[in-house]
Amino acid sequence: MKQIPVDEVRESRITMEIVVDAYNEEEQAMGWYCYLEDTLQFPFKAKCIMKKATSPLKEGDVVEVSGMASDEECQHNMLVEIKWKGRNLAVQLSQLVGIAVNEKTKEAIEDWHYWLARGYEF
Numbered sequence: 107m108k109q110i111p112v113d114e115v116r117e118s119r120i121t122m123e124i125v126v127d128a129y130n131e132e133e134q135a136m137g138w139y140c141y142l143e144d145t146l147q148f149p150f151k152a153k154c155i156m157k158k159a160t161s162p163l164k165e166g167d168v169v170e171v172s173g174m175a176s177d178e179e180c181q182h183n184m185l186v187e188i189k190w191k192g193r194n195l196a197v198q199l200s201q202l203v204g205i206a207v208n209e210k211t212k213e214a215i216e217d218w219h220y221w222l223a224r225g226y227e228f
Contacts, residue, residue, distance in 0.1 A: 110223045120217060131228035135181050138218070138228075142184055142199070143174045145214040152188075152202035161197045162190060168205065169197075182228070184218055 124141045128134040149172050154163040163169065175185035175196035185196040199218050204211050 134228035139180045147211045148173045150207045151205040154201050
């Protein structure tokens, strides 16, 4: 993702609510995991906005997101579970945008996309 301009409101939410008191990468990952798990309203429909070499999804594919992948799987990236061809599969949240989701879910997904687009990582 290309880097985007600073959004002070989003920066404040991320700093004061999501990664507050996170002193290392593992704590940042757990902060993001807890925030997304608590904020995203599952299940929801999502559309793939970019293909990834590690995912079978293509741009434009619509899937149902059923929940977060396990916290162990989210130590380096935020992954969500989807149904894909009759089985559960974890894909990167960065590949997806919500379709007709509530405002909190939309904002949380956008927060994660923003974090990545700004070049932050853990």
